[in-house]
Amino acid sequence: MKSTDPDIELLQAIADPVRLSILRQLAASPGSVCACDFTDCCEVSQPTVSHHLRVLREAGAVTTERRGTYIYYDLAPDFARRWSGIGASLAGLVSLA
Amino acid sequence: MKSTDPDIELLQAIADPVRLSILRQLAASPGSVCACDFTDCCEVSQPTVSHHLRVLREAGAVTTERRGTYIYYDLAPDFARRWSGIGASLAGLVSLA
DNA sequence: CTAGTATATAGACCGGTGTCAATATAGGTG
């Protein structure tokens, strides 16, 4: 039951309404997004947002960068590749860089 | 918390070690796979396998077909498309039929 | 240093979910 499989960890990180919203917001934004912006989109408290961002960070889905007071999040560089890799193992989907 | 979003339902269905193994076995098999074959791959009891198959079925990830005594499972026809759709919303990945 | 803001952590609560043993259903075969 305890699965340290990175694929499972990544999928579980994505498979949550709040975290999927966060990832989509990141994907839709050209650059990084301030952590404070996620508190608005999802109707959850600030600690809950922080918790979800931690899950995404530990799954390797996002990267963080501190710029002064604020902390900016972005999709991890290899996120698309990892997603495609899982997809390829599921349906022979063509992978894209 | 109660999310009826089909994307979330599909992702949650995939984000489990046993179910991911089942899906990969289905993807690797040219045709359908008998339900009895999944009991071997994953070290869980038969009712647990049945439970996971139900989750996958209700998420629309797999289809079932009864042939005599056995029940055969296969990836749902639109599984690859749905996967690509989610990927496209996350990283602008190219979708594949 | 003090005050204020942004983010993270700790701890508690609770609903969801994976698991099993036991039982039920469905279909084949004698």
Added chain:
DNA sequence: CACCTATATTGACACCGGTCTATATACTAG
């Protein structure tokens, strides 16, 4: 019909995970 095998369902249990409030940490500004 009775019996056997394959699959599903039920019910119970434990644990994981999402959420909150309260508090701590990090950084800036004055």
